[in-house]
Amino acid sequence: xxxxxxxxxxxxxxxxxxxxxxxxxxxxxxxxxxxxxxxxxxxxxxxxxxxxxxxxxxxxxxxxxxxxxxxxxxxxxxxxxxxxxxxxxxxxxxxxxxxxxxxxxxxxxxxxxxxxxxxxxxxxxxxxxxxxxxxxxxxxxxxxxxxxxxxxxxxxxxxxxxxxxxxxxxxxxxxxxxxxxxxxxxxxxxxxxxxxxxxxxxxxxxxxxxxxxxxxxxxxxxxxxxxxxxxxxxxxxxxxxxxxxxxxxxxxxxxxxxxxxxxxxxxxxxxxxxxxxxxxxxxxxxxxxxxxxxxxxxxxxxxxxxxxxxxxxxxxxxxxxxxxxxxxxxxxxxxxxxxxxxxxxxxxx
Amino acid sequence: xxxxxxxxxxxxxxxxxxxxxxxxxxxxxxxxxxxxxxxxxxxxxxxxxxxxxxxxxxxxxxxxxxxxxxxxxxxxxxxxxxxxxxxxxxxxxxxxxxxxxxxxxxxxxxxxxxxxxxxxxxxxxxxxxxxxxxxxxxxxxxxxxxxxxxxxxxxxxxxxxxxxxxxxxxxxxxxxxxxxxxxxxxxxxxxxxxxxxxxxxxxxxxxxxxxxxxxxxxxxxxxxxxxxxxxxxxxxxxxxxxxxxxxxxxxxxxxxxxxxxxxxxxxxxxxxxxxxxxxxxxxxxxxxxxxxxxxxxxxxxxxxxxxxxxxxxxxxxxxxxxxxxxx
Ligand SMILES: Cc1ncc(C[n+]2csc(CCOP(=O)(O)OP(=O)(O)O)c2C)c(N)n1
Ligand SMILES: [Mg+2]
Numbered sequence: 001x002x003x004x005x006x007x008x009x010x011x012x013x014x015x016x017x018x019x020x021x022x023x024x025x026x027x028x029x030x031x032x033x034x035x036x037x038x039x040x041x042x043x044x045x046x047x048x049x050x051x052x053x054x055x056x057x058x059x060x061x062x063x064x065x066x067x068x069x070x071x072x073x074x075x076x077x078x079x080x081x082x083x084x085x086x087x088x089x090x091x092x093x094x095x096x097x098x099x100x101x102x103x104x105x106x107x108x109x110x111x112x113x114x115x116x117x118x119x120x121x122x123x124x125x126x127x128x129x130x131x132x133x134x135x136x137x138x139x140x141x142x143x144x145x146x147x148x149x150x151x152x153x154x155x156x157x158x159x160x161x162x163x164x165x166x167x168x169x170x171x172x173x174x175x176x177x178x179x180x181x182x183x184x185x186x187x188x189x190x191x192x193x194x195x196x197x198x199x200x201x202x203x204x205x206x207x208x209x210x211x212x213x214x215x216x217x218x219x220x221x222x223x224x225x226x227x228x229x230x231x232x233x234x235x236x237x238x239x240x241x242x243x244x245x246x247x248x249x250x251x252x253x254x255x256x257x258x259x260x261x262x263x264x265x266x267x268x269x270x271x272x273x274x275x276x277x278x279x280x281x282x283x284x285x286x287x288x289x290x291x292x293x294x295x296x297x298x299x300x301x302x303x304x305x306x307x308x309x310x311x312x313x314x315x316x317x318x319x320x321x322x323x324x325x326x327x328x329x330x331x332x333x334x335x336x337x338x339x340x341x342x343x344x345x346x347x348x349x
Numbered sequence: 350x351x352x353x354x355x356x357x358x359x360x361x362x363x364x365x366x367x368x369x370x371x372x373x374x375x376x377x378x379x380x381x382x383x384x385x386x387x388x389x390x391x392x393x394x395x396x397x398x399x400x401x402x403x404x405x406x407x408x409x410x411x412x413x414x415x416x417x418x419x420x421x422x423x424x425x426x427x428x429x430x431x432x433x434x435x436x437x438x439x440x441x442x443x444x445x446x447x448x449x450x451x452x453x454x455x456x457x458x459x460x461x462x463x464x465x466x467x468x469x470x471x472x473x474x475x476x477x478x479x480x481x482x483x484x485x486x487x488x489x490x491x492x493x494x495x496x497x498x499x500x501x502x503x504x505x506x507x508x509x510x511x512x513x514x515x516x517x518x519x520x521x522x523x524x525x526x527x528x529x530x531x532x533x534x535x536x537x538x539x540x541x542x543x544x545x546x547x548x549x550x551x552x553x554x555x556x557x558x559x560x561x562x563x564x565x566x567x568x569x570x571x572x573x574x575x576x577x578x579x580x581x582x583x584x585x586x587x588x589x590x591x592x593x594x595x596x597x598x599x600x601x602x603x604x605x606x607x608x609x610x611x612x613x614x615x616x617x618x619x620x621x622x623x624x625x626x627x628x629x630x631x632x633x634x635x636x637x638x639x640x641x642x643x644x645x646x647x648x649x650x651x652x653x654x655x656x657x658x659x660x661x662x663x664x665x666x667x668x669x670x671x672x673x674x675x676x
């Protein structure tokens with residue numbers, strides 16, 4: 001049985017080499033790369049927007065963690081029911097959310113994903129399967145179980161997906177949700193993005209073992225622990241788990257080990273306020289870059305040349321900038337939105 | 350000594366930890382400057398991580414554990430860096446801490462202090478903005494304290510921790526820069542504390558607590574210019590509420606406005622109005638009393654909506670001037 005210590009998976013000096021892309025066709029690789037770059041450029045644009053004062057509210061960036069959502073979302077359909085938390089740009093973008101609408105949301109504009117009422121921490125794009133994200137840690141975990149239970153009752157063969165952090169696992173409601181999902185046979189995928197930190201605190205100061213998948217064992221649930229910075233592994237592992245959940249109407253658990261390059265919130269690295277977060281550690285983790293490891297593998301196999309990569313990045317950067325400028329120019333919600341949107345049964349604005 | 354509201358809280362912690370070996374602090378962010386501004390700086394270094402406990406993301410268990418430690422005779426202080434996060438701890442606060450004295454025939458005493466921080470603004474939105482003091486003031490057995498001055502920030506925290514009852518001490522990040530000088534500590538008895546007049550006046554009584562009391566003072570200064578003399582009463586202790594001072598003041602001014610950072614429906618301002626109505630004769634007030642509070646909507650994120658969401662001194666001046674037919 002697993003010892004749940006994570007070992008090399010939590011040691012940034014390992015897994016820096018190019019990922020294995022054996023038997024993966026070029027189109028798929030290109031899709032992965034596009035997906036990850038789109039998220040990375042978007043989040044870097046948000047970091048800049050925050051730094052330069054264009055964004056008022058907090059932004060929790062997941063640069064370095066892109067492979068997780070991109071790998072998983074490739075196995076999901078728009079009728080699945082996906083929930084996130086405070087660090088969810090990648091979760092919504094990987095399901096196909098419009099970049100302009102994400103930016104507009106972060107800037108508090110009426111065209112935003114949540115019509116400007118939620119900002120970065122409250123995203124909603126149900127047309128693409130994204131049922132919502134909120135900043136109350138673990139608040140959405142039982143909601144995902146319920147939305148997946150609804151899928152079961154509705155006979156849709158859709159699954160629920162809940163992205164939560166290693167910190168969220170410390171909330172009691174997560175354990176109630178795991179047990180409930182298992183005992184009721186709910187088709188939901190619990191994805192723990194274990195980036196080893198909950199705001200300033202390293203996991204060693206918060207939990208006796210690094211791997212949160214030990215709670216999957218406690219709840220008699222199928223689980224996997226993977227390198228979250230390997231998009232191919234993320235895709236394949238989640239594919240098996242999701243298809244198991246769909247076919248058997250059972251919960252499954254996927255722990256993806258990763259690291260965030262920025263600090264907990266906004267654009268700084270926050271070395272000074274992290275308990276056990278050092279410059280060396282951040283530098284080492286930057287070498288386990290999910291994007292660079294895929295790029296190196298693609299170059300080695302000749303899927304893309306250096307020039308191809310460069311022009312791809314240029315194109316994505318340009319698209320990002322266009323969406324950003326468009327969002328900046330768009331309009332704010334009307335004043336009537338404040339009272340007019342409190343109750344769904346009585347919307348006026 | 351020169352202090353601000355934040356360092357006044359810090360000095361209360363220092364006083365308690367130095368003088369009471371059974372005082373311990375538990376909560377998220379205590380080993381980092383992140384969540385609690387300048388109000389807890391270096392306590393972990395000074396008093397050790399055994400007594401200054403930073404925790405997993407587990408509000409419910411941490412609060413419940415503090416309640417248990419209090420039942421076992423300690424003086425625990427739980428810190429919730431944002432009141433919204435504390436909602437996971439409702440059972441420990443409302444069903445447990447608030448009930449133990451009564452349930453055990455007054456034999457058990459649960460001297461826990463729950464420090465709930467109001468932390469809002471900055472486009473953080475619906476789940477990171479709430480001022481829920483009125484909810485807690487509804488619960489018998491739970492003392493609710495809301496300091497608005499630098500000296501109260503320190504002295505009411507000390508009194509809360511020394512009280513044998515569970516106390517919710519609510520401080521507000523918007524007050525941390527407020528400056529004043531502090532005298533050496535002298536311990537006070539929480540049961541003897543109640544509303545206080547921050548400024549006397551003969552035309553209108555303005556009641557407020559926490560940050561709203563600062564707004565009331567600001568507004569009062571502007572109202573002076575318009576020839577309206579305001580008496581500002583700081584509630585300080587929301588539960589148990591002693592309205593006597595307010596009733597006396599209204600007897601004199603015969604006008605009443607209540608300012609509060611919570612919602613209007615079933616809020617603390619409604620309670621003040623009700624207490625005045627119950628305890629005065631018809632016609633005691635010359636004009637209808639007013640409440641200046643949040644609109645009954647969650648906090649929006651968009652700056653376009655947020656900028657008008659919170660009550661401001663300007664709002665208060667406008668509304669009160671209208672009562673007197675001036676503007
Ligand atoms: C109920 C609650 N408690 C505390 C917080 C403050 N908080 C915001 S994010 C966070 C850390 C979450 O860590 P994790 O779940 O690992 O997610 P990560 O930030 O690493 O993505 C904390 C403690 C909160 N938002 N909600
Ligand atoms: Mg984490």
